[in-house]
Amino acid sequence: MSDRLRLALIAHDKKKDELVAFARRHRARLAACELYATGTTGGRIVEACPALSVTRVKSGPLGGDQQIAALIAEGGIDALVFFVDPLTAMPHDVDVKALMRLAIVYDIPMALNRSTAEAVLGRPRAPGSDDPASETDGR
Numbered sequence: 779m780s781d782r783l784r785l786a787l788i789a790h791d792k793k794k795d796e797l798v799a800f801a802r803r804h805r806a807r808l809a810a811c812e813l814y815a816t817g818t819t820g821g822r823i824v825e826a827c828p829a830l831s832v833t834r835v836k837s838g839p840l841g842g843d844q845q846i847a848a849l850i851a852e853g854g855i856d857a858l859v860f861f862v863d864p865l866t867a868m869p870h871d872v873d874v875k876a877l878m879r880l881a882i883v884y885d886i887p888m889a890l891n892r893s894t895a896e897a898v899l900g901r902p903r904a905p906g907s908d909d910p911a912s913e914t915d916g917r
């Protein structure tokens with residue numbers, strides 16, 4: 779069995795740029811993880827970081843959040859990074875809640891914003907060393 783961290787990455791549409799910047803900044807760390815993502819989020823991450831291998835499930839509104847939740851219930855995910863948009867109503871809000879509920883039930887680290895995700899993954903060793911532009915992306 780692999781001892782790599784099995785990490786799920788998800789972002790709502792208005793948070794996808796932020797998650798892509800996060801993935802670029804942490805791409806060396808992420809390359810050592812087994813990555814899972816909902817459909818569109820995973821596509822954006824692979825587009826920005828082609829060296830990363832990401833197992834993509836369906837798009838969130840089409841069942842992707844539930845697929846990630848099922849993986850958590852099966853013990854297949856060690857941590858969840860989910861950049862949530864708190865200002866937009868989602869048609870699949872019940873799926874989002876169910877995913878968060880299972881992350882709590884199975885007590886896996888769940889980062890819902892960037893600062894928590896930084897705490898879960900740890901900052902890159904030398905700030906900006908793997909992407910000089912990334913340290914200025916929005917702070």
Ligand SMILES: O=C(CO)COP(=O)(O)O
Pocket residue numbers: 788789790791815816817818819820836837838839842843870874
């Ligand atoms: O909707 C989502 C999470 O609730 C994310 O799904 P996508 O990555 O397919 O946009």
